[in-house]
Amino acid sequence: MDRKRKRITMAGLLITIGIVYGDIGTSPLYVMKSILEGNGGLATASRELIIGSISLILWTVTLLTTVKYVMIALNATNHGEGGIFALYALVRKRAKWLVIPALVGGAALLADGTLTPAVTVTTSIEGLKKMKFGANIPVPNQSVVIAITIVILLLLFSIQRMGTSIIGKAFGPIMFVWFTFLGLTGIANMSHDWSILEALNPVWAIRILFSPANKVGIFILGSIFLATTGAEALYSDVGHVGKGNIRGSWPYVFICLALNYLGQGVWILQNTNYKGSGAEINPFFTSMPANLRMFAVILATVAAIIASQALITGSFTLVSEASGLKFLPRMNINYPTTEQGQIYIPSVNKMLCVATIAIVFFFQTSEHMEAAYGLSITVTMLMTTLLLFEYLGKKKRPFIL
Secondary structure, eight states, rough: HHHHSSSSOHHHHHHHHHHHHHHHTGGTTTTTHHHHHHHGGGGGGHHHHHHHHHHHHHHIIIIIIIIIIIIGGGGGBBBBBBBBBHHHHHTTTTTTTGGHHHHHHHHHHHHHHHHHHHHHHHHHHHHTTTTTTTTTOOOSHHHHHHHHHHHHHHHHHHGGGHHHHHHHHHHHHHHHHHHHHHHHHHHHHHTTTTGGGGGSSHHHHHHHHTTTTTTGGGGHHHHHGGGTTTTHHHTTTTHOOOOOHHHHHHHHHHHHHHHHHHHHHHHHHHTTTOOSGGOOOHHHHHSHHHHHHHHHHHHHHHHHEEEEHHHHHHHHEEEEEEETTTSSSSOOOOOOOSHHHHHHHHHHHHHHHHHHHHHHHHHHHHHHHHEEEEEEEHHHHHHHHHHHHHHHHHTTSSSOO
């Protein structure tokens, strides 16, 4: 069974794209929006800010997601399972204090499991707000956005009992279309100004941290970190799809994401005098041609649902591992399919559902959720880094490396 999971197949790559990359795949919906909001909005966006920010995004994703997770962390599996508790199980004999980063990281990842569905689905539906269909505006205000979001979230949590294999097979082709759409719309926007490719130079990334063009200074990293959401889920889901399929599919995903960020950058620089709905401008949706915008909102909403799926799946694995390590009492765990690593925990599903809907009611807008979202991601990644450092030490890797 283990060998079968490790084999790279086209079906395996497609299922991986469906299960693993939903979270990181929806980051273009809110990252550039968050950067603009922190720096005074679209009207004040300078070339230095936009190129520097995109450079920071691309190099942060390269170092954190590609190097730390795809290249290093995927090797640290416990009987084929990944995630922070699997990593803790590999290093716990090295020091007793390692239980602290494991528990803190696990709690932050569960928080991420509730924040991801709330942020991504809300952001997608906000793309419909005030959009005209003939003489009608079906989503006139934020109250309607919240109502639609909650209906979608209730449906999402109700289908969990079907298992990730069935969901992955349905979601895989949709996410492939989503990433291709991200890449193609990115290229279409980039074609207006190829000089945006300067962002590939890491010097821009370092310079923007200390530049007066960046009004929030080092705190811009809070928005930049949103681009790496899903890296932890990627590691947690290795038991479901195998590391070979993750490594085989990641380059395509990363290229499509990079193209979209570059394309959004070109649109922002060419539309600083854009007269939209003020602070509610989201470069992801407004950079689309008007005739594609409705399709973009629908596809983004479906991708947001899939993004939520990746974190919910990861939360089931996390709780199962916590039970195995005696951190939590034993729970009723269902195995919806015959495939290894596929689990469903009814009590955890209910808890996540209630918490996610409560977050939507409490924060009201995606903008208000972003800070909490960024914090949960940062805490989880820091805890994984501590445990990964101990794992590499156990494997006698050079200290400097």
